[in-house]
Amino acid sequence: MSSALIDLVWQSTLETLYMVAIAGILSALAGVPLGVLLYVTRPRQILAQPVVSTVLGVVTNVGRSVPFIILLVAIIPFTRMIVGSSIGTNAAAVPLTIAAIPFVARLVEGALNEVSPGLVEAAQSMGATPMQIILKVLLPEARGGIINGLTITIVALVSYSAMAGAVGGGGLGDLGIRYGYNRFNPTVMLITVVVLVVMVQLFQSLGDYLVRKSDHK
């Protein structure tokens, strides 16, 4: 394997990690609160708001149902507005983030749903405010499930980032397509796949470790 190829793989790995990191962090920052909102506004929940709940639910579902490759090109004007360009690694991070937010939100909502309603009731009986219930009961009790959801999101982002090549975002997937597939170079194809597998494995193991460490159920 030539040193040029090693450089290329290294460069692409960094690009993938960069896109996944940006999208992972931003989608967690937006998706966790959205997931909490989806949960607490449900009927019979602590901040039941039927209208808000329905609207958020529909928006989230729309976000989740648009195929990523279509989202990628459909929001180009928005991407240009945010990062000043519609091509490159930064430009690819925008649609990745947008796609991941509703994904995270639904996973967080699901994790919160696993918290026993009895705990919320106990907190209410102690005179907790809705905000205190969210911060001191719901989120800490759902911590394991939320970390698990974020791990799933990161792994999905690694996979989605392969499509970033369509907007010149680079990354391992793009490398595999351009060098491995278009130029009939099975070695490159194999290397990118191996690196991706190792990467996913590491993320998953890290996630599992954090879940174990943070959850005392």
Added chain:
Amino acid sequence: MITLDNVSKTYGSGPGAVQALKEIDLQVPKGTIHGVIGLSGAGKSTLIRCVNLLERPTAGRVIIDGQELTAMDAAALRQARHQCGMIFQHFNLLTNRTVYDNVALPLELMGQSRQVIRERVLPLLDMTGLADKAKQYPAQLSGGQKQRVAIARALASRPKVLLCDEATSALDPQTTASILSLLQEINQQLGLTILLITHEMEVVKTICHRVGLISDGRLVEDADVGDFFTAPATQLGREFLNDFLKLEAPQALIERLEPEAGTNTHPVVRLTFSGDSVATPLISRLAREHGIDVSILQAKVESIQGRTLGLMIAELMGSDVQTREALTTLESFDLHVEVLGHVQRTD
């Protein structure tokens, strides 16, 4: 300390509405332990949830320590809830908090400093026998220990009232006994008023001063525990008591019982003695004064809230006149006589 004034709770509306509570009036004086007993679905859980407004009554008033909870806005209600601890059947401890942090939770919610929290939590852990468990997580504890944590947590805000929602129903008899004695200790040492709901007569017998019986959303009995165990006023109360005391006439006898006295029958009576009448040499007096024989079919002695309670099912054997006089004599004593029926003479 706790007053429920004409409290009703209806779920839903229109023809499908379910009335879970119907015009409940209940008074729990300061420092007493009041039990409410009833079958599943009778409305016990709804009742206790209406006291701290986890369920808002559809009508009526809830007053705790002179404050009308039903008239409060959300913020005032949260303040009032600090006066009112609650424990649950399934403990409801936060799994990701240690024992110490679980007990500290109500104080954190009140915005107390770490210093104050420490000063309050440690004595509570001592009192509930959990001092060596402070750093453990609930998953590492037994059911009884979890309920002790829940009790310590409920006491952290120094409430005046403790609500217990089937607090011992998930525990084995031995653990139940230890939790009950802890509750009794708290009641005596801190003067805490306790309202508990349960389906176990054992709980009522062991620690309650007064007991209410709820049936189909209505409070059908409300009596001193001693009175309830000697003479329940309702059929359901008698069923609860019989079931608890397991004092039924033998099946073979029940099959022979006739509701009305015939020409050739003996009455079968259930006698419930309490207080001084336990000491009366009743049977021998009946035999001596009325010349009848008493055949004892079942008998049992229980101690309830320091009062001795004797129960007996007996057949009074003698002529019609003799047995009628004997019954009159029995009724003149301080005891409860219930004629279960009459059996044909076999002699």
